[in-house]
Amino acid sequence: MHRLLHAISAPAANVSIQTRTTINGVAAICDPLGGLYLPEGRTLVVSDLHLEKGSAFARRGMMLPPYDTLATLRILEAVVARHSPATVISLGDNFHDRKGSAAMPENFRQMVAAMARGREWIWINGNHDPDGAQGLPGTSMDELRHAGLVFRHEPSTGDGIGEIAGHLHPSATVRRRERSVRRACFATDGRRLVMPAFGVTTGGLDLRHPAMTGLFDRQQLIAHMLGRDRIYSVRFANLLG
Template sequence: MSALPRPAYDFAVSACGGLRTTVAGVQVLMRASGALWLEASRVLIVADLHLEKGSAYAARGQMLPPYDTRETLGRLAAEAEALRPDAIVLLGDTFHDGRSEERLAADDAARLRALAQGRTLIWVVGNHDADGPRALPGEIADELVLAGLILRHEPQAGPQFSEVAGHLHPAARVTATRGTVRRRCFISDGERVILPAFGAYAGGLNVRDAAFAGMFIRPPLAGALGPHRVHAVGWRSLTGD
């Protein structure tokens, strides 16, 4: 952890509607899609896709529209097309369970293979997909260090300098005179950042939940996802569920 926290948040809205900020001194862009973009390294990071969650629920008798994988991969492909990254990091729980890869439709498997063409695809393993993919391209890692940042699926307890993680599916809830809004969000104190879940059927955990307690050296800033931009929301404006 750094010796002294920076005195103020450093963020600005970019032309694309993303929120540009720094994590441990590294400039990052929080995209409205829920992806994190490291422009200097040309790396795109997404967390918690939970592919084939719909088919997992259907196998247990809870019928959901079976289009979550298609929608999720479509949004990821759109991000790759817009940004042309040299690498894409899938930050764990890319699959919803150990048999999700077997249930992939052929065209969805083709979309994943296409994402690896001409770039590095890195699968950071999570608690839902601890073995990584078996028949799909890409590198498998427990965690990695990239551009001075530590990328892992599950955030470690206590304040962590330079950590980029997922797993907790952060969500921001804001109550104002016009009503209450709840959105998936990034959450960061400038020293670490936790990404929102990227998957269509992945839920969200309120950042006021006890699971986030003790993780930040100061009250964190939420980057709440809107349809076309990321909204910076201070800690005192966030409410619990």
């Protein structure tokens, strides 16, 4: 079942958010709703919200359901409520296209404003929305460095030490008993972490896809896959190609 339905149906108490990892020595918790929480700086990271994707398509003649923004924001509310962070970092592709943030309906803007109240909110710019978020609380920037970590949208080509990025929408597949299961995942080798896409109408790219080549030390790479109410951690070697 999609995590969208869990966010609406499953009470937060049943959820196990104990899956811990470290990026360049900084402790982090992978939340099955798709957010990464850094307890030290009380920071919540999400990536690739792709808000207003439905309306972006409708503008071009494909009438996708207009509910994606609301659904994504509800999950965001749930994960923000769970961790009550001091800072929220949204790692880019926050909106599906340049027009998205200005065109977002008023009621959704208010939801974002309510979530941002009393917190620092940082919009990292992505390739879909390079011009920043218009008329919303928070600060837009291309990149943020803080306490041994660097937050950016696209993973760099360098060694990536301490990098937390999005853009790639990583997913992983496991096979058991002749059946395969594919899920979005946090991908990390301990040096760098690539976030799963948070938006409800975003697809995934398999960790074995050529676009992922060279990003990770595959010996150390673990896929923390998003399950119904917990994270499933699987080594790269045990994933299906």
